[in-house]
Amino acid sequence: xxxxxxxxxxxxxxxxxxxxxxxxxxxxxxxxxxxxxxxxxxxxxxxxxxxxxxxxxxxxxxxxxxxxxxxxxxxxxxxxxxxxxxxxxxxxxxxxxxxxxxxxxxxxxxxxxxxxxxxxxxxxxxxxxxxxxxxxxxxxxxxxxxxxxxxxxxxxxxxxxxxxxxxxxxxxxxxxxxxxxxxxxxxxxxxxxxxxxxxxxxxxxxxxxxxxxxxxxxxxxxxxxxxxxxxxxxxxxxxxxxxxxxxxxxxxxxxxxxxxxxxxxxxxxxxxxxxxxxxxxxxxxxxxxxxxxxxxxxxxxxxxxxxxxxxxxxxxxxxxxxxxxxxxxxxxxxxxxxxxxxxxxxxxxxxxxxxxxxxxxxxxxxxxxxxxxxxxxxxxxxxxxxxxxxxxxxxxxxxxxxxxxxxxxxxxxxxxxxxxxxxxxxxxxxxxxxxxxxxxxxxxxxx
Numbered sequence: 436x437x438x439x440x441x442x443x444x445x446x447x448x449x450x451x452x453x454x455x456x457x458x459x460x461x462x463x464x465x466x467x468x469x470x471x472x473x474x475x476x477x478x479x480x481x482x483x484x485x486x487x488x489x490x491x492x493x494x495x496x497x498x499x500x501x502x503x504x505x506x507x508x509x510x511x512x513x514x515x516x517x518x519x520x521x522x523x524x525x526x527x528x529x530x531x532x533x534x535x536x537x538x539x540x541x542x543x544x545x546x547x548x549x550x551x552x553x554x555x556x557x558x559x560x561x562x563x564x565x566x567x568x569x570x571x572x573x574x575x576x577x578x579x580x581x582x583x584x585x586x587x588x589x590x591x592x593x594x595x596x597x598x599x600x601x602x603x604x605x606x607x608x609x610x611x612x613x614x615x616x617x618x619x620x621x622x623x624x625x626x627x628x629x630x631x632x633x634x635x636x637x638x639x640x641x642x643x644x645x646x647x648x649x650x651x652x653x654x655x656x657x658x659x660x661x662x663x664x665x666x667x668x669x670x671x672x673x674x675x676x677x678x679x680x681x682x683x684x685x686x687x688x689x690x691x692x693x694x695x696x697x698x699x700x701x702x703x704x705x706x707x708x709x710x711x712x713x714x715x716x717x718x719x720x721x722x723x724x725x726x727x728x729x730x731x732x733x734x735x736x737x738x739x740x741x742x743x744x745x746x747x748x749x750x751x752x753x754x755x756x757x758x759x760x761x762x763x764x765x766x767x768x769x770x771x772x773x774x775x776x777x778x779x780x781x782x783x784x785x786x787x788x789x790x791x792x793x794x795x796x797x798x799x800x801x802x803x804x805x806x807x808x809x810x811x812x813x814x815x816x817x818x819x820x821x822x823x824x825x826x827x828x829x830x831x832x833x834x835x836x837x838x839x840x841x842x843x844x845x846x847x848x849x850x851x852x853x854x855x856x857x858x859x860x861x862x863x864x865x866x867x868x869x870x871x872x873x874x875x876x877x878x879x880x881x882x
Contacts, residue, residue, distance in 0.1 A: 437565050439666025441816055443698040444659035446690035448683065450628060452825055452833040454802070455649040456840050457636060459506075459784050460851045467782060468851075473636045473649045474509055477621050478516045480630050480651070484623035485524055488517065489676060491532040491620040491664055491821070493806070494639035496545060498597035500753030502783070506644040513638040514547045521554050529556040530676060532667055534616040535563060539594060540609040541586035542602035561616035561819065562671040569817035569878035570613045581608045596753075613878055616667065616819040618695075619806045622660045628681050631657030633693075633805045633823045635721075635789045641753050644784040648719075648804050648840075650823050650833060654684045656691040660821070663695050667819065689827030699807045699822045700727070700814035706793045706801055707731040712739030713796030717841045719745040719779070719788040722808035722882040724761035724875050725815075733772050744769065745844055747786035748778045748860040761810070761875065761882055763860065764868040770857060777845060777854040789822070792837055800834045801826050810882050811875055 455476055459469040481488055490513075497510045517529055531551060538545050538560070548558045564582060568574035590603035595610070621632040634649030636642070658681050665675035694702055708731055710716055716735060723729070723746060736742055746762045766776045779786030790804040805822030807813040813820050827834050844853045874880035 436567060436816055437666065437670035439663065439669065440819070441696040441698050442663045442666065442693065443701070444656065444662070444693035446692040446824070446826060447655040447659070448686055448689065449656055449691045450653040450684045452689065452691060452831065453651040454833040454836040454840070455651060457645070457647045458853065459644050459646055460853050461780070461782055462850065462852065469506055469644055471507070473634055473647055474512065474638065476649070476651055477632060478512065480621060480623045480625070480632060481516045481520055483625050484520060484527065486527055486624045487622070487676070488520065488527065488529045489532070489622045489661065489664055490530070491616070491618045491667065492638055493534050493615060493617045493619060494537065494637035494642060495531070495533050495547065496537045497640045500596055500641040502641045502753055508640055509638040509643050510547055510640055514550055517551060517556060518554050521556055528676065530559065531556060532559045532561060532616070532664065535560050536615065539596065539602045540606040542590045542606040543594065543600050557673070559668060559671055559673050561667060563612070563614050563616065565670045566614055566819070567817055568612065568614070569812045570611070571878065573879065574612050577608060577612055581605060613812065613880060614817055617806050617813065618819050618821040620660055620664065620821050622657055622664070624679070625653065628653050629657035629661070629679070631660045633660070633821055635787050635804065635806060642787070645787040646779065646784065647787050648790050650802070650804060650825060652691050652823070654681055656693055656823065657681070659693040663693060663821065689825070689831045692824040694822045694824055696820055697814060697816045699803070699805070699820060700725070702824050703728060703791055703803060703809070704731050706791065706803065707735050710735055710740045710793055710795065715741040715794045715796065717743045717792040719786070719790045719841060719844060720809055721747045721785060721787050721789060722761060722810050723765050724810045724871065724882060726875070728809045728814070729765065729768065732769065732774065736772050736774050742774050743845055744774060744776050745779055745786070745788070745854055746776060747781060750781065750860070751783060752785065758867065759860065759862055760867055761871040763862040764864065764871045766857065767861070767863050776857045778857065778860050779844070780852055780855040790837070792841055794838070798829055799826070800829060800838070802834055802837050808882065812878065812880070812882065817878070
């Protein structure tokens with residue numbers, strides 16, 4: 436692995452910690468509703484910056500996929516916010532780190548990136564070849580016979596992500612490596628401190644109606660985000676960013692810890708394995724497939740831990756039909772252990788949460804969220820991922836708001852049809868189980 440990955444910062448006090456959530460739901464009359472605050476907070480944070488803005492985001496494009504009418508033009512909104520801030524403060528350092536999927540691995544132009552670079556904003560395309568291969572049987576052949584060819588020249592094949600444009604065969608062959616810089620991170624200066632935001636949300640038009648979560652915080656933990664991002668800049672062949680000092684927060688009773696790659700899995704397993712029968716674990720996630728996490732959940736249930744899990748049914752993605760893998764067979768496995776499962780009741784959008792909330796039953800709670808799904812690719816040092824772990828009393832606003840949010844999802848509170856019973860999408864298919872286990876073990880998968 437490149438140096439600086441699988442990073443675990445120290446748990447540090449924060450000046451403030453906020454939990455944020457975007458949700459889409461359908462009411463009893465069948466009318467769709469969407470409430471979004473995450474990117475509004477991102478744009479406000481950018482507008483307050485005077486010296487530094489760093490973003491590391493996975494999907495940053497306006498590809499329509501097969502979505503007829505995206506909810507928001509997030510890629511354009513983000514680009515405009517960055518350009519406006521650079522124009523107002525010419526000396527500000529702005530760096531955007533992203534994944535090569537946004538140029539379909541070098542086949543097409545990304546006009547948003549071109550606009551940023553023309554204004555003096557640095558755009559860094561992550562060098563995914565430096566990362567470990569989650570799909571080694573295929574990636575071995577790709578490294579030997581495809582990578583040396585580069586990806587110059589005009590493509591003749593259809594863009595897999597958008598009706599417009601043509602891409603090369605080499606782009607398709609690169610995509611089959613099944614790896615990504617999947618992080619969603621924002622860091623900005625704000626007066627004499629730094630503000631960080633870690634989320635599951637992408638500035639991607641076709642993703643704009645998805646349901647997502649985020650944590651926003653200030654202080655030393657935001658500085659740790661910059662340390663973790665300098666590692667990505669280094670192995671992608673770019674100079675790092677000077678990491679400024681920030682004044683320490685005064686109240687150390689509540690802490691925030693930055694975690695990347697496998698350090699996220701270590702924290703998740705520790706939370707689950709240390710929960711006693713007095714405790715409760717609540718999970719809301721887009722994908723749940725990692726065998727170590729599943730085994731830990733089963734052990735916790737057998738110890739008497741109360742558990743609630745909300746999953747996306749994996750029935751569609753950007754207008755494409757999916758077949759419920761991995762969540763349908765995983766849910767069937769967990770319900771046999773009497774673990775309570777509900778499905779996020781999606782309507783063409785996705786339940787894109789990546790959140791684990793644990794309450795020890797004695798006044799202390801932990802909130803782990805960010806970009807990482809609970810899968811092998813996301814947790815075993817293959818993808819680039821960033822999460823934060825918030826620890827504190829129930830009185831901490833971020834913990835309290837996350838608990839209220841999850842209960843609303845689970846119970847369909849406020850007359851909102853967020854979730855459906857397990858029976859709604861139940862599947863005992865042995866074929867799906869076999870496909871899930873093969874895809875998880877081999878790395879030849881989209882999860």
